Amino acid sequence: MSRIDVLGVGFDNLTMEEAVNAALRFTERREAAYAATPNPEIVMMARSDGALSRALAGANLVLADGIGVIKGAQILGTPLKGRVPGIDFACALMGRLAERGGSVYLFGARPGVAERAGAELARRYPGLRIAGTSDGYFTDDGPIVERINASSPDLLMVCLGSPKQELWMEAHAHSLSVGLMAGLGGSLDVLSGEVKRAPERWQRLGLEWLYRLLKEPRRIGRMMKLPQFVVEAARQRARGRRDGKQG
Numbered sequence: 001m002s003r004i005d006v007l008g009v010g011f012d013n014l015t016m017e018e019a020v021n022a023a024l025r026f027t028e029r030r031e032a033a034y035a036a037t038p039n040p041e042i043v044m045m046a047r048s049d050g051a052l053s054r055a056l057a058g059a060n061l062v063l064a065d066g067i068g069v070i071k072g073a074q075i076l077g078t079p080l081k082g083r084v085p086g087i088d089f090a091c092a093l094m095g096r097l098a099e100r101g102g103s104v105y106l107f108g109a110r111p112g113v114a115e116r117a118g119a120e121l122a123r124r125y126p127g128l129r130i131a132g133t134s135d136g137y138f139t140d141d142g143p144i145v146e147r148i149n150a151s152s153p154d155l156l157m158v159c160l161g162s163p164k165q166e167l168w169m170e171a172h173a174h175s176l177s178v179g180l181m182a183g184l185g186g187s188l189d190v191l192s193g194e195v196k197r198a199p200e201r202w203q204r205l206g207l208e209w210l211y212r213l214l215k216e217p218r219r220i221g222r223m224m225k226l227p228q229f230v231v232e233a234a235r236q237r238a239r240g241r242r243d244g245k246q247g
């Protein structure tokens with residue numbers, strides 16, 4: 001299926017349920033496929049980072065994490081079905097894996113965080129096996145790759161932030177024995193209870209980004225990309241219309 005282009009990044013047009021079903025099929029094939037969940041900041045980053053752009057284009061699943069990408073696609077006149085926040089996607093997938101005794105390896109975040117996230121996941125999804133954990137502050141990832149391959153998980157959560165996690169997944173896709181990897185940013189911080197997610201009301205209103213900004217004001221630099229993203233989408237739409245009229 002062709003992807004919907006949002007400022008140079010192609011997104012799969014899938015509902016949450018469709019995305020989870022597609023992910024389950026990838027875990028069954030066991031070909032170390034990888035999923036990315038870009039938000040507008042990452043789309044803007046990819047415009048000036050060729051390596052990130054290629055890593056996203058090479059992903060087997062590209063999901064619209066958050067309201068910004070949905071709005072961008074709308075402005076461009078090619079709407080997506082809905083948002084598929086990375087953490088919700090991962091949790092829904094782990095729920096399904098738990099039913100069949102599947103396993104997950106948690107990779108990323110500061111030391112201790114993945115273990116705490118693992119304890120929470122085991123409590124939430126009885127039947128899910130925690131294949132292993134590794135923190136995201138390493139100098140040599142060789143031993144981590146060995147541990148991942150020895151445990152051969154169905155799902156590998158890669159939580160190193162962008163663009164590190166996308167580049168890591170692309171680089172290791174051919175040397176890993178896993179079902180599916182997913183780049184999931186700060187998800188382990190949230191699952192471990194380290195960072196609080198926005199209350200549901202805020203999420204429903206599409207204001208999760210604002211909640212995060214209020215909690216972590218240091219994000220302001222990165223978030224200044226958001227207005228640029230909207231302006232760029234509007235500009236591209238206007239250009240498309242003009243070209244369309246001429247053509």
Ligand code: UDP
Pocket residue numbers: 108109110135136137159160161162164184185186187188189
């Ligand atoms: N991180 C990591 N290794 C690094 C840099 C970051 O494991 O070298 C982790 C960091 O501890 C955090 C996550 O990656 O848990 C990135 O979180 P953030 O909320 O910044 O994700 P993003 O917004 O980039 O998706």
